[in-house]
Amino acid sequence: MALIEIDTLSVTFTAKGRPVRAVKGVSLNVAQGESYGLVGESGSGKSTILRAICGLAPVSGGTIRIGGQPLPHPRGPAFSRQVQMVFQDPYASLHPRHTIDRTLSEPLAIHGIGNTDQRVTQALNDVGLPPNFRFRFPHQLSGGQRQRVAIARALMLEPSILLLDEPTSALDASVQAETLNLLNRLRAERGLTFLMVSHDLAVIDHMCDRILVMQHGQAVEELPREALARAEMKTDYARSLFAASADRMLGA
């Protein structure tokens, strides 16, 4: 049984009185321990799927099940302990007036988990930040360091699933490499399941086992990683996406 099961999910927003269908009947399954990628251009609905899982987007049809269970509405504390999200922009996703210590200890306080001191220090250590960063504010950190804090925060409750919404697109190439290495190491150490969104096929290829290509809110094509490297796409759209990333090929 798959850990994340999404069946004909639809999300409809209302913008200025007219409905905008951001996601139209998308189905996907992610197995325990798998890393699954969603690719597509902006506005294709890939981030909206992650937000729908977290209860942050208005679901208008279909079901989302995690571990076989339908998700309660609103999502309860048990959900937060199982699923956490890392957002795209580390400049916007950390509270600017909370110290790193407060940002990291808040989930513990909400869930009544003790031993805060040790857990915060350990979390910083796990993402490769020195312990004295605890008392800094986000503006005293670089983009890559902030994204490490965001990853540490997502891991505070020891979830089994991480939803990654373009976790490196706001970062430099060199810092991106460090962050991707960190995510891969954490996944191996903790047996995490990733559902990752990116527009960069090379990043997705490096991180994910299976890939779903999306366009205009619809699933276009699902393909395993090996098929991507061999350019074995069946649809024209997936092929054009691949062609646009040609300079990301090995040996190019």
Place this chain on the structure above:
Amino acid sequence: MTLLSVKNLRVTFDTEAGVVEAVRGVSFSLGRERLGIVGESGSGKTQTGRSVLRLIRPPGRIEADAMTFDGIDLMKASERDMRALRGPRIAMVMQDPKYSLNPVMRVGEQLMEGLRQRDGMGKKEAHAKAIEALAAVQIRDPERVMDAWPHELSGGMGQRVMIAMMLIPNPDLLIADEPTSALDVTVQAEVLSILDNLVRTRGMGLIFISHDLRLVSRFCDRVLVMFKGKVVEELPARDLMKAQHPYTQGLLNCLPRIGGPREPLPALDRNAAWAN
């Protein structure tokens, strides 16, 4: 023909912790071509781009042995002359649409502002021109975007709006600071081909600032690689794979590749001695 020539540019900031040298002696010249400036954050590439427009506020200081644009001495030009240059002659596409668009003004008004104020264009004409500019950057529903507020746009849309805005006055030199970093690959390819077209058909010069070495190599004629405020290597884009400098090689190798191995990506070697 040389459009822009910069000799020994230095940008320094006096901070509480002492003098910070963001750019330390950068020289380059640019014709009607595409020059790429590559480096990590903090390497001084953005400050170099901003210096050309003299967009560095105190306590920042710009010093240069010479900085001329189309025969105009940019170091000596008055603030008034600079204002006349910014926009119609030299335009800059900023990095982040979230901070660079006016949040309390509809997109359409921002696009038309320059046309109405500077060119004294009628409302209808300016509207048509703005729609045309949005269409040129491949925005599917320009009428809707004209009525939208900046916060209603995605990053990619916002970035395209800014590019459209900068291209309206048809500048001679476009400084694009990470113009496609927030865009996905297909849009990125479209935006690059739009920029490419403009450089060729309008004979525009382009300074393309990016941290993505491969993208720059595909798109530019020449590449400057910056590290800690200095140019460590300058080379024709087509010879990038033959780059000699270890920093340039490091930047090339830290990107994941499709079909590449699953091992950890190589970390970038930052040897401070290279910047001396």
